[in-house]
Amino acid sequence: MSCECGKKTAFEECCGRFLDGGSVPSTAEELMRSRFVAFGLGNFDYIEQTQLDPLPDEVRNREAPEWESLNILECREGGPDDQVGTVEFKARYRLGQTRIHHELSRFVRVDDVWRYKDGDISDYRVHEDGDDSDDEGLWWQSSEA
Numbered sequence: 001m002s003c004e005c006g007k008k009t010a011f012e013e014c015c016g017r018f019l020d021g022g023s024v025p026s027t028a029e030e031l032m033r034s035r036f037v038a039f040g041l042g043n044f045d046y047i048e049q050t051q052l053d054p055l056p057d058e059v060r061n062r063e064a065p066e067w068e069s070l071n072i073l074e075c076r077e078g079g080p081d082d083q084v085g086t087v088e089f090k091a092r093y094r095l096g097q098t099r100i101h102h103e104l105s106r107f108v109r110v111d112d113v114w115r116y117k118d119g120d121i122s123d124y125r126v127h128e129d130g131d132d133s134d135d136e137g138l139w140w141q142s143s144e145a
Contacts, residue, residue, distance in 0.1 A: 004040055005033035006070045019046055024114070028078025028085035028107035031114040033070070036091060040067040051116040052108070065093040083109045098126040 003014035010016075017023040018034040019041070025031040031050060038046040042064055048055035069092045078085020084107065091101045105119040 003033075004037045004067070006072075007033070011037075019043060026080045026114075027075075028082075028105075028114055029072065029075045029087050031107060031116065032072075032087040032089065032105055035116060036067070036070050036089075039064075050114070052110070052118075063095065065095040065099075068092040068094060068098075078107055078114075085114075092126070100124055100126060 001010060002008050003011045003016070005015050007014050015034040015037040018025055018030070019038055025034055035047055035050055038044075038050075044055055044060045047059075071090045071092075073088040073090060074086075075088075076086045078087060086104055086106050088104045089102075091103075093099055093101060100123070102122040102124075103119045106117040107114050108117050109115070
């Protein structure tokens with residue numbers, strides 16, 4: 001079975017090895033993908049362990065959406081030898097209605113381990129015709145997950 005992050009690799013060989021603590025992500029993209037899977041599984045301990053700031057209670061306590069897909073739009077830096085990196089992505093989910101979470105995430109390497117720093121986030125509803133443009137979405141900057 002393919003990993004929930006969208007890669008055709010088995011979960012255990014992909015994000016599972018990070019979520020179970022057997023390995024650490026070597027790139028910002030790997031960390032972003034594993035955090036996406038962790039959110040879907042409700043693994044907020046992993047989310048908190050992989051970011052700079054403590055996870056706010058409202059993130060742990062909010063209703064969990066049903067994540068449908070992840071689309072990586074662009075990665076800048078964030079490689080095994082970099083100290084900073086960004087990953088832009090769109091994640092489609094259902095929470096009463098179909099929505100898109102669009103984020104430009106920023107990552108930093110701390111003690112040779114990638115951590116989520118913050119991100120610019122837009123969240124908007126997918127129109128009934130399938131249009132997922134963000135004309136009614138709101139952008140905000142977040143320092144939390």
